[in-house]
Amino acid sequence: MSAILKYLKEHNNQITDTLFRLTKAESPSHTKALVDECGNILREEYERLVGGSVEKIEKGEVGNQYKFTYGTGDEEGQILVIGHMDTVWDVGALPIKQEGDLLYGPGVFDMKGGLTITLWALKALKETGAQLSRKIIFLVTSDEEIGSIHSKEIILAEAKKSSVVFVPESSIGPDGAVKTERKGAAQFLMKVEGISGHAGINAWDGASAIEELAHQILDLKKLANREEGISVNIGVVNGGTRGNVIAKEAFAEIDVRITKKAQVEKITEAILNRPVFINGTNVEVLGEIDRYPLERTEAVIQLYEELKGIASAHGYDLEEGASGGASDGNFTSGIGIPTIDGLGPLGDGAHSEQEHVDLSNLPYRSALLAEIIQKYANK
Ligand SMILES: [Zn+2]
Incomplete structure (x- = not known):
């Protein structure tokens, strides 16, 4: 001993x-x-x-x-x-x-x-x-x-x-x-802006921020890769004001986990620069790697x-x-x-x-x- x-x-x-x-x-x-x-x-x-x-x-x-x-x-x-x-x-x-x-x-x-x-x-x-x-x-x-x-x-x-x-x-x-x-961990906040309107009267001219956010969530999940140890979690969402109003705003909190420093740049890039799925909406993402x-x-x-x-x-x-x-x-x-x-x-x-x-x-x-x-x- x-x-x-x-x-x-x-x-x-x-x-x-x-x-x-x-x-x-x-x-x-x-x-x-x-x-x-x-x-x-x-x-x-x-x-x-x-x-x-x-x-x-x-x-x-x-x-x-x-x-x-x-x-x-x-x-x-x-x-x-x-x-x-x-x-x-x-x-x-x-x-x-x-x-x-x-x-x-x-x-x-x-x-x-x-x-x-x-x-x-x-x-x-x-x-x-x-x-x-x-x-x-x-x-x-x-x-x-x-x-x-x-x-x-x-x-x-x-x-x-x-x-x-x-x-x-x-x-x-x-x-x-x-x-x-x-x-490693990174946190992001996504803000989607749409065009509000009456759910009945403007049914076809509004642009729902919530609908756009739904597309975003599914698209973000595609960045996850189990083999490479990259996970993506959308842990909080909110948006809209009333059931009969096309949502003007929607938000999501995104948590990303990675295992290699080399993965940081690519995934950060992909999250900050989002494609837009619904015409008339605008998507803004803020955030960065918190811990390598x-x-x-x-x-x-x-x-x-x-x-x-x-x-x-x-x-x-x-x-x-x-x-x-x-x-x-x-x-x-x-x-x-x-x-x-x-x-x-x-x-x-x-x-x-x-x-x-x-x-x-x-x-x-x-x-x-x-x-x-x-x-x-x-x-
Ligand atoms: Zn501790």
Whole structure:
């Protein structure tokens, strides 16, 4: 057993305490005061366990964010770990309870478990005297669950200085597979304008915006391609005013998911430049790619292979998987920095009432992160 895993196994109770503390500090994305409170606890834990420099990034609308720097190594080619402390849960919506080795609670898996194993990974690197020739940056944001509008900039700025990005977001399945692929996402708003009129009197001279929208929806669906991993969902439509009036306006919200950066341009082009099916109507589309896919590149495969090796030395089999959902890892992968996601604890039920973490495997997941950090910090 590695010194790091041994150290973490001996401290499993303390690791669990950290997770309890962070989970009890409920932090719904929209309640700044509570996210700030959770941030204070995170900072306390970092200072108590790890030490090193702490930069607080004050935010007005969302919770304050933190950039923790560990080690005295080079900034050039730094190692970046990103996480978020906000959750999708309103206060009190989900009780915190422990059943055997499983801890249930709001955000425990997504992703206070990931924050916990990162704190303890750094602690273990420190306590075992691991040599690191590059700086480690642990960046914790506060609005991932609501689109990362207030953190995208700093994530990209830090990623640009980094050689690799680790994302301890929730893992997949009972054995905690890591995510080597995440879809990218784009959102569009379509506005159709027609010519209104009386449904009876002007039956043949109006131009129905709703009818045009119906054509558009079916045509948009043709852009989806299951083999290539491109999906198109029209999730919201509205339009018209009365049953006996030819609709002057209609709207649709379109969500597109892609798996390869190379697909972005073509699909964006096709959605923004629409053919028109009904004379007299006008179609306008606004929107753009929101997050590039987290792509399973050669560098990501290599990262995965190395993680698999570390896991195997600990007696675990580590699988890889893909996720349809996006994370902040999509941003870093989008600018070409090798990024691996799903490094969080074993557990299940993110965003559901079954959300939980397996406490007995926290040392293993923390050691996995610590050892891959150590490896890349000395490359
Ligand atoms: Zn998350």
